[in-house]
Amino acid sequence: MLRELTYAEAIREALRNALIKNPKVFLIGEDIGAYGGAFKITNGFLEEFGSERIRDTPISEAAIVGAAIGAALMGLKPIAEIMYMDFIPICLEQLANQAAKIRFMSGGKLKVPIIVRTQYSLGRAHGAQHSQFIPAWFLQVPGLKVALPSTPYDAKGLFNQALKEENPVLYIECSLLYRVKGPVPEEDYIIPFGKADVKKEGDDVTIVAISRMVHEALAAAKILEEKGLSIEVIDPRTIQPLDIETIVNSVKKTGRVIIAEDDHKTGGVGAEITASIIENAFDYLDAPITRVASPDIPIPFSPQLELEYMPNKDKIIQAVNSLLKG
């Protein structure tokens, strides 16, 4: 039996191993040192590794990512933390316009192998500017890789791959998943980018689920299976690069797809995956591709309204039913 860790513990272990093994790795972010991180992922790191390697910063995302890029150019391996995904636009110039492009613009002579860790806190009543899930904003940035772990196992494996990357990686965690437990091997295994995971096999409907929605999709699948339906759940794990092949193979088998994500429906990751499926598997579709996503409104502060806002297993079940029966 593999030992079980929480999603947060798996990330913490990956970070700590990186700090131990590679002296060039350092962490930089707000409240990651003395406070132990907003979500306590880096708790105790300051004592263990010292302030040289665990750098608390002022409240300036632009400074965090800018400093990380500079350090990377000088040969270090920075792991920057942006406390809430919602704050990334402040450092978007550094991330998208600089980090993602320097390697290309220098003809490969300069590399920016930074990892930007961040999380989204949908479902915790943190308000409209602290809860957003906006991965699609980064899909159009060539040179930037985007990983979205959904399980403790994937969290560690994807992080280890991010450490090996020579390009900037946006590593997006989900705070609602931090307490989710799962088996995690002790050794430093790697999950390659661009390799989707079939979380559950099935024949009637494919659900492509991103991050937290993987768990909602699995819960929906369980209920639907009691009614005699067979559901396949696919987690792309990275949306840039996206493993369209695994998705298309699944569509060829089931003929029906639902894409489930916490993102807004309009222009979300689901829209991109939808387009790719149409391009590659149009003749295998037996029903319209259906997206289960958030409505196009700012996220409500009220916990009740936020629950209404969030996509969940019930909305997936509804979508499956309307796909089949109309």
Next chain:
Amino acid sequence: MHKIIIPRFDPAMKTGRIIKWLKNEGELVNKGEPMVVVEGEKTVFEVEAPASGVLKKIFYQAGSEVEVLKPIALIGEIDEPIPKELIEEIEKIKVEKKIELIEKPKIEKPPAKTFERVKASPLAKKLAEEYGINLEEIKGTGPGGRITKEDVLNAIKALEVKPTLTEASIPGLTFIPIAKIIPLSRTRKTIAERLIYSLHEAASTTITTSVNFEKLLEYRENLKTSLGEISLTAFIVKAAAKALEEYPIFNSTLDKEEIKIFEEINIALAIHTEEGLITPVIKNSNKKSIVEISNNIKELTDKALQRKLSIEEVTGGTFTITNLGLYDVEVFIPIINPPQTGILGIGKIKKKPIVINDQILIKPIAILTLVFDHRVVDGVPAAKFLQKIKNLLENPTELS
């Protein structure tokens, strides 16, 4: 200047497909020398040079399908120029033919707007196309009446889709891995079409009887010293021909509302070749001696195996005999060779115990199977006809 044309080997033959040129442009050829291999509807044959000279010009390459009687090449003297008008005339035929070929499929295609009116998923459309299903005839059970995969699969089941020869539309075929694809040759296709036609159209009815070949085998052995080896089939052909003289109704065809009795008794023999089944014909079988028939059979069989049969030799059959005895088959039910009314199947001659005058004896027995078109004739005359053949074979002295 001499034109090489694709001859019409059969009244129904409209086109021939050029399989292979045996000579190149500029090569010297002798009159009667094989020039080109052509596949007609029933067989593959060689077209011979109509004159000696040089093969001046080939107008159609291998693979082309050309109307019968149209020139496909020219033979002339070495320095004889080809008249311009002749080339133009032939090229004109080619062009006109091409236009016709391009336009045809356009007409046959269903109007593209079909799919606009029918609500069907892409997968349903794809399956419908693969299986040759008309979506307009299906009721959709999906959301908003959309036709789904299930609906198409159910329609396939309900219709019991019969695979047509031109469309690879066998239900379930998509799910079975394919090791090798063999395109249907025209010969194979013709065989398939004709046999399916026969099964659909004729009211095929089968009767059988067993024949004691003891006397015939002895008789044949006795003839050996004077006449040499005579094929067993020759005796059967002769017996059938004699029986047909007495029961001409089996030497006939049903043409709409008329039964047409043929004047000649031409027995076709089914022969297996690499290209497939071919049925050369023994003309006037009833008027030939057994030795003649035997020689005829040998000659036709050799030609069939070498693909040298002329079209005259494979057409005009009025009744068919097929013998699988050589392959250890004891009983089988052949399919009538249209437009004929009957076919006789011969099984293996095998030593079997039979009861004669309350005694069990061991005799060489073969089962004869007569398949006839019940639209033309009834069971009792068929039984009498088969009995006649049996009697002749069991009393071979009556055959000559």
